[in-house]
Amino acid sequence: MFCRFRGTGRFGKKTSFGEGVVRVTVRRAALTGFALILLLGILVEIVAARFFSPSYDWIRNTVSDLGVTTCTTLHNYYGAVELCSPAHAWVNASMAVGGLAMIGLATVRVHTAGFDRFAGLSWVVAGVSTLAMALVPQDVSPELHAFVSIPQLVALPLAVFIGSLKYRGVIGGAGRVVGAVGLGAGLWLLLDVSVYTHAGLLERMILWPAFLWAVFVSAFGRLRERRLLAVA
Template structure:
């Protein structure tokens, strides 16, 4: 419920902008659709993992191993890892497509969030996540491991930040969604930090990286559905 000022007036900072015209209704529909399809990225990743020609562990190996364009050994800090992913075009294209959709969806849905600085900051963070995902898909790790790592890092760091900022922006407008989004953001933060701290270990890197990223792909559809319903009522 929106916060009320003395006298019963609703604070403008908590009131989402309603879509009065066809243009804004279209923006709402497109933005929500861009976020509603995000779980399909996880599906693409699981399919690529299942089709890996080299042994692949979702718990221990990074997502990037699935995007390697050749059958080779990647020289990680903890030692070489054999990779061979026939479905690398699927995972790399998914990083690009869903990254673009995530960023575009964030921009289109901004006007349907409460008028708070945290909402704007969240939108900026989502754009960073999306563009970093695009760059990650365009620079496979077997082509340039250093550059790949550099362009992928912003997405890992910005994902939990974007979720937590989004939670803050919804705190008064939709308390239950804010609390749930904060919990999801904290889980993502734990995954991101654990992944960075254990970079030199051959164990559980895949688990921590996915805990850092997957909450975004799986939770944004819930946020989109709530924003869609609220804006249409």
């Protein structure tokens, strides 16, 4: 028996199986593109660190240090820190685009397991926080920059952890590990001021694995599509 698959789209129009496949392909491409933008941000960090002075310390220095707009000395509880990042414009632009990409991941959340509902909301919160960090560099207003960065430290690993609950196997297991480790690192960074000597390491334990997981899920995760009706 030959079956034609049709469903009802927006405004009551009939959608064929082929149209559904095209929509799924477009969503997959959009998700993967947003996730790859986040990975591109890691590359920008690595390149910018080569121009940073004094020598960039991946354990101690944070991404925000790469975004300072002037050669300056910032004072914190453990002393004065000299910062000079000639590539700051690229870093801040990358952070801004990355924040928009996080929000973009959530715009297709309704059709994508792992980026929908509360996980999608968490991606939006993390994206807005990242965008705000780019717009208010650390040397412009240290207090405001620190304040707007707080949501990212919690919302991003939370988004990954909640999203991973939609999956079993490698995707689900990896996401739960990435989310749990990221949440632990974020809470440690927020609650223990003495740990800021390792702030760069902890921050990247939150960000980099989450970005990699987002690429993995975007490329291979389950896309949700309305069920198509089989008509004899």
